[in-house]
Every structure is written in structure tokens, then in C-alpha cells.
Amino acid sequence: MSHILIGVGGGIAAYKVCSVIRHFTEAGHDVRVIPTRAALNFVGKATFEALSGNPVSTEVFDDVDEVAHVALGRNADLVIVAPATADLMSRAVAGRADDLLTASLLTATCPVMFVPAMHTEMWEHPATVANVATLRERGVTVMTPASGRLTGADTGAGRLPEPTEIGLLGDLLLDRADALPYDLAGRRVLVSAGGTREPLDPVRYLGNHSSGKQGYALARAAAQRGAHVTxxxxxxxNPGEPAAVDVVHIDSAVELEREMQARAVDADVVIMAAAVADFRPISVAGSKIKKGADGPAPITLAENPDILAGLVRARNDGVIPAATLIVGFAAETGDENGGVLDHGRAKLRRKGCDLLIVNAVGDGKAFGTEDNTGWVLTADGRETALPFGSKTLMASRILDEVAAVVPNGGRAADSDL
Known part of the structure; x- marks a missing residue:
């Protein structure tokens, strides 16, 4: 059991934090909620107490005998501040201690994550930009917010990420305090995820068991490490799209190849995490295939393009910049010809990519699960084991390898900060 401190700022998105509290309490953690005075205008104290199972205070002079303004931050294993308003981040940067939340932030030595939510103009104001940069320089994680509907009719950057995503990144920081360094700022990262569907007729398709969770975890973590991610x-x-990520949806392998080739031209890093169907029907029936007295008609298959190898060829041909880092995935099983790593090494040689992530699959491994393990193989022969853990944790370790070798000074990227 970990001790989680959740600070709640005075923004309309405060109601979403109730789901974040539930995420951690249902996982068995001890959660203490510290709202600001303004936050209680949006969600009442009784709600926070009922969800956390702990008393709620806002003032430094509450529970003086327990020295709460020191004890709460000092004893925390993780602090999450959501919504982090422009005012609250400004006070944190200045080292203010005029309420229980800001005082507790001054005593916290654990990972701290601010989750901003505000109108676009406030998020992009030079004062907020400077405050966010200062917090990051001090080792604080500041999530890049989502874009979407704000209050009223306004739409833009500054929307609070979904509670599920906040919970996933909070879990990651509990597992690994240094999992989200802001080390990919200015980089353009292109990630593929999920399985492809190869149509047979209007209602049927060939596909696979890929959930897309590992690719989504990579996109989510890369965006929060500063990259511009597509x-x-x-x-x-996956129930929702990651915050600060541009998402393009495809169905078939041919569509995936087209999008990856077109977008890799502008990428510093390409990560092919999608599970591409090896074959597709040569022809697609215009109407639903019916059962017949003689049984099903044979289906003739064609081989799908090797998208990863095609990206490497495009780089070799100068279509994709030579400095672009290409990362592949290999879902392997052992057989009479070798083990999982043997097949992974052979695939790395065939594909010619820079890094290859090898996963053992089958018997409930990798596909559709919340956890994963594997190895990172590099073109120069290094092999690094990825310990078993959540797919978000695995994504952070893969991105460590990426950040260590991606060329410095990525292309100028449009960024929300």
C-alpha cells in the first residue's frame, strides 16, 4: 500500500478527480485529498471524504496537533495535483505556503505530478509557459493537457486528461519515480498500434488478438516526455485517445503502410508497434458470404506488405531522412528452429531497423494483457531485458533506449508546451 496525496485545484474539471481518487483507493492505496478553498466551490468536502475514506482539510491550521502541513507531504509516496490551475502552479513555483496544499508540496520529496486544466489562452500565456518550464526543471512531472471541449462553447488545448490516463501515469510514477523525464521535447515521434483488419465481405474480416495497449502506452508516455506524437x-x-497525441485511425495493412510511409518523412522516431496481419484476401465479396451446401468456398490470400522493412528501405533510398530512428516489434514463440530470442535476432537482421522489441506471445502473454515483458535488441548487438511490469512501465523503458540514441536537436515541432 502506498500513500497518495491528491491536491485539487479550483477548476471546473475538479469533478473528474473523483474518478482519480477511486482509481487509487480501489487499488488498495491510502489516499488523502487536499482541495484548495476554490476547489470546494466545485466539489464538496463530503464527496472527497467519502471517496478517500479520510478526513479532508484545506487550511494549514487544521489538525495542528498532527502538524499536517508537514506530515502529509513528507509521508506521501506520490503527489498528484489535478486540476492544476494557472494560479496554483504559479503559487507552487513561488514556494507559497498559504494553504495546506501548497505547504504540503514544499515538504514532499516523492514524485509530484501536476495535471493542468485551464482555458487555452491561460495555458499558452507566457507566465504559465515559464511556470511549467520551472516546475519541469525542478524535476516535477507536468502533464501536457488534452485538446477538446472546455467550458462553454470553447474548444482547444487545456482540457484535463481523462481520469484513466491520470491514473495510469500515476501508477507509472509509483513503479518508477524517474519514468517521465522531459527528454523528448522537440522530437516528432510516429507510433503505430493495434491490429489490422483485412475484409472478407461487408461483415467479416481477418485479424489478430492485438489490443493496441502497448502502442498506446508508448504514444502516451512519449507525449508526456515532450514529444509531438502521431x-x-x-x-x-483502448477506451480513449491519449492526451496531446494526434490520432489517425486505419483498418487494413495497406492503409497502415500508406499512413506510415507518408508521415515518417517528418519523424525523428518511428515505432512500429502495430500487429500487422500477414495476409489479406485477394478479393472482397460485395455482399455477405452465405453458407452453401458444398461448404465454404476457398479464400485465396495475398501477402501483405512488410511495413517495417519498407520503412527501412525508404530510409536507405533517401525518402525518409537518414537520421530517423526506426523501432520495430516482434511477437515471437519458440519452436523447433529456435527460441524467442533466436527468432528476434534473425528478424532484426532481416528488417534492418535500429531497435527491435521482442515479446514472447501465446498462453496469455502480451496480447490483450495489462502487463508485458521482453527484450530490446539493437543493430550493434546489445540486448537489454525488459523486466515484467505494466505496459506503461515497459513503454517508459523502451523510450529510455530511444532517448539515449535519437539524434539531438529534433525537427522543430509544434507543441502545446
Missing amino acids: LVAGATS
Whole structure:
């Protein structure tokens, strides 16, 4: 059990934090909620107490005998501040201690994550930009907010990320305090995720068991490490799109190849995490295939393009910049010809990519699960084991390898900060 401190700022998105509290309490953690005075205008104290199972205070002079303004921050294993308003981040940067939340922030030595939410103009104001940069320089994680509907009719950057995403990144920081350095700023990262669906007729398709969770985890973590991320997503079981990520949806392998080739031209890093169907029907029936007295008609298959190898060829031919880092994935099983790593090494040689992530699959491994393990193989022969853990944790370790070798000074990227 970990001790989680959740600070709640005075913004309309405060109601979403109730789901974040539930995420951690249902995982068995001890959660203490510290709202600002303004936050209680949006969600009442009783709600926070009922969800956390702990008393709620806002003032430094509450529970003086327990020295709460020191004890809460000192004892925390993780602090999440959501919504982090422009005012609250400004006070944190200045080292203010005029309420229980800001005082607790001064005593916290654990990972701290601010989750901003505000109108676009406030998020992009030079004062907020400078405050966010200062917090990051001090080692604080500041999530890049989502874009979408704000209050009233306004739409733009500054929307609070979904509670599920906040919870996933909070879990990641509990697992690994240094998992989200801001080390990919200015980089353009292109990620593919999910399975492809190859149509047989208007209602049927050939596909695979890929959930897309690992690709989504990579896109989410890369965006929060500062990259401008585009995610090309096939069939997935993910409930929502990651904050600060541009998502392009595709169905078939041919569509995936087209999007990846077109977008890789502007990428510093390309990560092919999608599970591409090896074959597709040569012809697609215009109407639903019916059962017949003689049984099903044979289906003739054609081989799908090797998208990863095609990206490497495009780089060799100068279509994609030579400095672009290309990362592949290999879902392997052992057989009479070798083990998982043997097949992974052979695939790395065939594909010619810079990094290859090898996963053992089958028997409930990798596909559709919340956890993963594997190895990172590099073109120069290094092999690094990826310990078993959440797919978000695995994504952070893969991005460590990427950040260590991606060329410095990525292309200028449009960024929300």
C-alpha cells in the first residue's frame, strides 16, 4: 500500500478527480485529498471524504496537533495535483505556503505530478509557459493537457486528461519515480498500434488478438516526455485517445503502410508497434458470404506488405531522412528452429531497423494483457531485458533506449508546451 496525496485545484474539471481518487483507493492505496478553498466551490468536502475514506482539510491550521502541513507531504509516496490551475502552479513555483496544499508540496520529496486544466489562452500565456518550464526543471512531472471541449462553447488545448490516463501515469510514477523525464521535447515521434483488419465481405474480416495497449502506452508516455506524437491506430481495445497525441485511425495493412510511409518523412522516431496481419484476401465479396451446401468456398490470400522493412528501405533510398530512428516489434514463440530470442535476432537482421522489441506471445502473454515483458535488441548487438511490469512501465523503458540514441536537436515541432 502506498500513500497518495491528491491536491485539487479550483477548476471546473475538479469533478473528474473523483474518478482519480477511486482509481487509487480501489487499488488498495491510502489516499488523502487536499482541495484548495476554490476547489470546494466545485466539489464538496463530503464527496472527497467519502471517496478517500479520510478526513479532508484545506487550511494549514487544521489538525495542528498532527502538524499536517508537514506530515502529509513528507509521508506521501506520490503527489498528484489535478486540476492544476494557472494560479496554483504559479503559487507552487513561488514556494507559497498559504494553504495546506501548497505547504504540503514544499515538504514532499516523492514524485509530484501536476495535471493542468485551464482555458487555452491561460495555458499558452507566457507566465504559465515559464511556470511549467520551472516546475519541469525542478524535476516535477507536468502533464501536457488534452485538446477538446472546455467550458462553454470553447474548444482547444487545456482540457484535463481523462481520469484513466491520470491514473495510469500515476501508477507509472509509483513503479518508477524517474519514468517521465522531459527528454523528448522537440522530437516528432510516429507510433503505430493495434491490429489490422483485412475484409472478407461487408461483415467479416481477418485479424489478430492485438489490443493496441502497448502502442498506446508508448504514444502516451512519449507525449508526456515532450514529444509531438502521431499515433496511427488500427483495431484496439483502448477506451480513449491519449492526451496531446494526434490520432489517425486505419483498418487494413495497406492503409497502415500508406499512413506510415507518408508521415515518417517528418519523424525523428518511428515505432512500429502495430500487429500487422500477414495476409489479406485477394478479393472482397460485395455482399455477405452465405453458407452453401458444398461448404465454404476457398479464400485465396495475398501477402501483405512488410511495413517495417519498407520503412527501412525508404530510409536507405533517401525518402525518409537518414537520421530517423526506426523501432520495430516482434511477437515471437519458440519452436523447433529456435527460441524467442533466436527468432528476434534473425528478424532484426532481416528488417534492418535500429531497435527491435521482442515479446514472447501465446498462453496469455502480451496480447490483450495489462502487463508485458521482453527484450530490446539493437543493430550493434546489445540486448537489454525488459523486466515484467505494466505496459506503461515497459513503454517508459523502451523510450529510455530511444532517448539515449535519437539524434539531438529534433525537427522543430509544434507543441502545446
